[in-house]
Amino acid sequence: MGRWLGLLVLLCFGTGLFSHLLQEPPAFLAGDLPTRPVWGYRLTQGLHVASGTAAIPLLLAKLWTVYPRLFVRPPVRGLRHALERLSVAVLVATALLEVFLGLLNTVQWYPWPYSFRSVHWALAWLLVGALLLHLAVQAPAITAHWRARSPGTRRLPADDEPNRRSLLRGVTAAVGAVTAVSVGQSLTPLRDLTLLAPRHPGHGTQGLPVNRTAAQAAIPPAELRDWRLRVAGPRTYQLTRVELARLPQHRARLPIACVEGWSKVADWEGVRLRDLLERSGAPPGARIRIVSLQRRGGYGVSELGESYARDPLTLLALRLNGEVLSADHGYPARLIAPNRPGALQTKWVSRIEVLS
Ligand SMILES: Nc1nc2c(c(=O)[nH]1)N[C@H]1C(S)=C(S)[C@@H](COP(=O)(O)O)O[C@H]1N2
Ligand SMILES: [Mo]
Numbered sequence: 001m002g003r004w005l006g007l008l009v010l011l012c013f014g015t016g017l018f019s020h021l022l023q024e025p026p027a028f029l030a031g032d033l034p035t036r037p038v039w040g041y042r043l044t045q046g047l048h049v050a051s052g053t054a055a056i057p058l059l060l061a062k063l064w065t066v067y068p069r070l071f072v073r074p075p076v077r078g079l080r081h082a083l084e085r086l087s088v089a090v091l092v093a094t095a096l097l098e099v100f101l102g103l104l105n106t107v108q109w110y111p112w113p114y115s116f117r118s119v120h121w122a123l124a125w126l127l128v129g130a131l132l133l134h135l136a137v138q139a140p141a142i143t144a145h146w147r148a149r150s151p152g153t154r155r156l157p158a159d160d161e162p163n164r165r166s167l168l169r170g171v172t173a174a175v176g177a178v179t180a181v182s183v184g185q186s187l188t189p190l191r192d193l194t195l196l197a198p199r200h201p202g203h204g205t206q207g208l209p210v211n212r213t214a215a216q217a218a219i220p221p222a223e224l225r226d227w228r229l230r231v232a233g234p235r236t237y238q239l240t241r242v243e244l245a246r247l248p249q250h251r252a253r254l255p256i257a258c259v260e261g262w263s264k265v266a267d268w269e270g271v272r273l274r275d276l277l278e279r280s281g282a283p284p285g286a287r288i289r290i291v292s293l294q295r296r297g298g299y300g301v302s303e304l305g306e307s308y309a310r311d312p313l314t315l316l317a318l319r320l321n322g323e324v325l326s327a328d329h330g331y332p333a334r335l336i337a338p339n340r341p342g343a344l345q346t347k348w349v350s351r352i353e354v355l356s
Contacts, residue, residue, distance in 0.1 A: 001062045001171060006131070008055040009095075013128055015048035019259060020121055022341050031285060031306035038313065038338035039265075042257035045341070046186030049261030052102045053182055057174035059095055061167070084137050091130035098123045106260045107198045108211075185262040199262035205326045208266050211258060211342070214327040218295040219348050227293075227332050229316070233280030233354035241332045245318060247271045252313040258342035268336045270317035273352075274310050282309075282354040290335050291351040302344040303355075304337065313338045316349060 022041060025033055034040065076082045098120065105116050112119075135142070184190035185197035194200050199209040228238045239247075250272050257263035277288065288309045294300035308314050314337040318325060325331040330347030337345065 001058055001065070001168075005055060005058045005062055006135075008051045008058065009127070009131060012048055012051040012055065013124055015044040015051070016120075016124055018044050019048060019341060020117075022339075023117070023259075023344065025305070030287065030303075033305055033307050033339075035307050035311045035313070035338045035340075038254055039257075040339040041341055042186065042255045042263040045257050045259060045261065046183070046263060049102070049106055049186070050179060050183050052099055053106075054175050054179050056099050056103065057178060058171060059099060061171040061174075063092065065167075087130055087133045087137065090126065091134050094123050094127040094130060098127050108260065182261075186257070188264060197262060199258070199260070201262060201264045205328055206266075206320050206323055208256060208264055208320065208329060209258075209262055210328040211260075212297060212299070212347075214331075214348070217292075217297060217300075217348065219293050219327070220295070223293055223350075224327075224332065227350065229276075229333060229352070230350065231276055231280045231352045231354075233277070233282045233286075235279070235281040237280065241318070244271055244316070244333065247275065249318075250312070250315060252315055252336065252338070254313060254336055254338055256336075256342045256345060263342070267321050268315055268317040269319040270315040270333065270336075272312060273304075273308075273314045273316055273335070273337075274312070276316060276352060277309060277354065280352075280354060284310075287355040289353040289355055290346045290349055291353065292346050293348040293350045299343050299346065302335070302346045304335075308337045308340060311338060316352075 019041070021029070022033055076085065101116065101120055101123070104111070105120070110116060178196065180190070180193050181195040182197045184192065184194035185199055185201060188201050191201045199211070201209060204210045228240055229244060230236070230238050248271070249269055251267065251269050253265060253267050255263050255265045273288070277286070282288070285306050286309070287306075288304040290302050290304065292300040304314070314335075316333050317330075317336045318333055320326070320329050325334060330349070333349045334347040335345050335349060
């Protein structure tokens with residue numbers, strides 16, 4: 001169980017780092033983030049949430065097998081032992097907190113006052129550090145186990161064997177069950193099994209789930225009536241929605257991949273961002289800021305580096321799945337770019353700013 005758990009933690013950590021990198025790239029990488037494959041983030045974030053979810057029953061079972069060690073006497077046998085127990089305490093605490101914070105995030109429940117992302121990020125490093133320490137401390141026991149190749153020495157006492165088997169069977173069933181009823185949120189062929197996932201890929205207007213509705217974002221209807229897209233650059237200009245729709249329109253088939261785990265492909269149609277930027281005289285390599293009409297909550301602003309801004313698939317979309325964007329999907333216009341976290345696909349765009 002430890003080995004499987006270790007693999008899941010590794011997968012979750014790696015995909016989590018990738019997600020963090022895309023959302024908060026260091027300055028030297030911000031212009032070169034990968035835009036291919038277009039479904040890259042869909043895959044990695046789907047794996048992130050699926051591996052984190054699968055780790056929960058495995059972690060609980062693993063803790064159950066070792067909890068009697070909490071009560072060993074004497075509790076501390078010296079400095080080395082004390083440090084070792086402390087590192088295990090950090091490992092257990094961070095592992096439990098990390099997976100449960102992640103789980104609460106997937107259901108969009110934030111019952112704490114701090115930023116989910118920075119806490120999840122910091123805990124991940126603590127967890128991986130404590131895990132490495134744990135592996136180092138246990139290295140002698142691990143090598144001894146693998147050296148004891150003869151079948152007799154590795155087996156449990158005969159009357160424990162049925163217990164071991166039924167525990168493993170139970171844990172496998174639990175991991176399989178939570179995975180089967182939640183993974184359909186991103187692995188859409190399994191969507192009919194989706195019981196636990198908070199966003200069902202089949203629900204939502206225009207065939208796409210909605211994370212925050214126009215009402216929740218407090219989009220003022222009055223501002224939609226005389227909406228103009230303002231592009232602020234060396235040559236600032238404004239366009240009405242009718243004027244935007246008269247510019248050359250392009251199509252892109254791209255997924256929305258939410259950091260909370262659900263994802264779905266859709267057909268988008270609109271104006272290429274790079275055409276809008278060219279018209280404003282944006283210099284090559286400029287950072288771009290997309291600003292929403294939104295009044296309430298996060299994700300009202302996002303930034304794009306060069307690789308996204310110049311990509312022919314990055315659109316200021318006016319249409320979704322063959323219809324005019326609905327209010328909840330970002331009418332009058334929303335950003336859609338390849339291999340980009342859903343949270344940064346800004347809806348209800350009102351301004352595009354050329355930053356540098
Ligand atoms: N202005 C704004 N844009 C936003 C959001 C938001 O809250 N406000 N939510 C983001 C998130 S978290 C996701 S996953 C996608 C979802 O897009 P959809 O609701 O059209 O499916 O929109 C993104 N764009
Ligand atoms: Mo999202």
